[in-house]
Amino acid sequence: MIRNMNSYPLYDDGKHRVYWLGIEESEDEKGILTNQYLVIDGNEAALIEPGGFFVFSRVLKNVSSLIPPTQIKYLMYSHQDPDVVAGLNLWFEYAPLAEVAVSELWVRFIPHMAVLSAGRIIGIPDKGMEFQLGSSKIKAVPSHYLHSPGNFSFYDEKSGILFSTDIGAAAFSSNEWYLFVEDFEGHARLMEAFHKRYMSSTKALRAWVRSIRRLNPKVIAPQHGAIFRDENVGKFLDWLESLDVGIDVFENEFYGE
């Protein structure tokens, strides 16, 4: 079982800080572990992909050691999967001044998480929007159909880190775990099956790559798997561009000729 209960600093210029918040594996995750991230600018924080009940204790502990949870301004959810949102009711209470940012497609589902929105929900429009955090900005970048129909990546302009939701997810084998990708070709083998099956459309994937190239991120940090930096950012985008996924791969297999 992979377990690292510590946070790790991804960026720190004294005023603006970004942390990866540790990792732990449940028996059923089969190597597809979830990453959570915290962006702090001055006295305000954004918790990216807060995660479910299973990881709540670790994430709360690591967040609390970096900033009081009452200073979390945004709880940012890329999409509606349980491994992203299942702890929403806990964070609603533990970060009581935070607003929840999620695709407007999923706002109507929030009462099913047993919380009242109470003006704390920001439905992100399909084209995306910007969030002010201290003196910095986080952009919600459309990532629809990759894999969710209402999906966003989050781009932290100051650090140049793109939080890329499930895009870049990898399944680790039992004898290795790493936070940063070093051997891209080896890592690509851990990503391929996930992307082919979970991502819906090759067209959507290529559109996303185009929009991300315009942003020119320094780092790409997915919700599962390892983080891309330096030359591996470009290699990753090239790899995605060359990949066929979803219905374009499985149409015949699933539906016949």
Added chain:
Amino acid sequence: MKRKATSVEILAGKDEVIRILEDSPQFITNWPYVVKVSTRDGLVAEILLPRFLFKFGDTYRFSVMKDDTSYIYDGTGKRSHLIVTVTLKEWQTHTMADIELSYKGRGEFLLGKPLEVLLKGIGNGLKSLSEAPKQAPVPAISSHVADEVDFADPMSVANFLVKSRMVHSGLHVVQKGGLLNLVLELRENLKDDVLYVSGITQDGSKSFKLLLRKSQILALEYRSDNEIKVVKVEDDASARQALEFVSRIEGAYMVNAWVPVGGV
């Protein structure tokens, strides 16, 4: 060579601590600043020590040695050498772990602080991994989760909230001594015995959390500018203390109320 040492008291028997130390890959994965662990060809771990805007990284090949009371994790990297020694002393049901870290090589004279964080994190990680089986929070349908809520233990609250639904959220002005009047108002449309009410001021400087069964306070957390008080009501004295803090609450609060949804 830079040397640092610390001790941690672990609320677990020596066997439990040894079980963690024996699983070297898992133990090392949980050290701070470890960004890669592989067992494909021996035990190899990459550690990136942050200092200012720089990262001092090295990949260490570990060999593990042990005797009756000590474990030595000896890591040889390309540019540095790292040794972590853990010595155990059992005392009744507790275990004391003395941990020493030695580092020689690149950045040796700059890395005092990150090495200290690394050492402290190794100790805390060993403690939490060893104590984990006793603390694993398992929400049990049959138990009275509300009775187990203690605001000093966030997971006891999480166990409650995960089986609860929010029934109210809104801005309220609480007069001094008037919080229980607000609770009565909230109760008017609820048939549940157990009610959890929390409030926080808009600037986050003051907050409270209150758990009640009917009119009985079960637990309280009170935060003001200069005071944090957590009360788990277990007797008359703690009940009086909780009431005293409830009576101090005043101001404009964003208030949330939750009730259990079965099994609590």
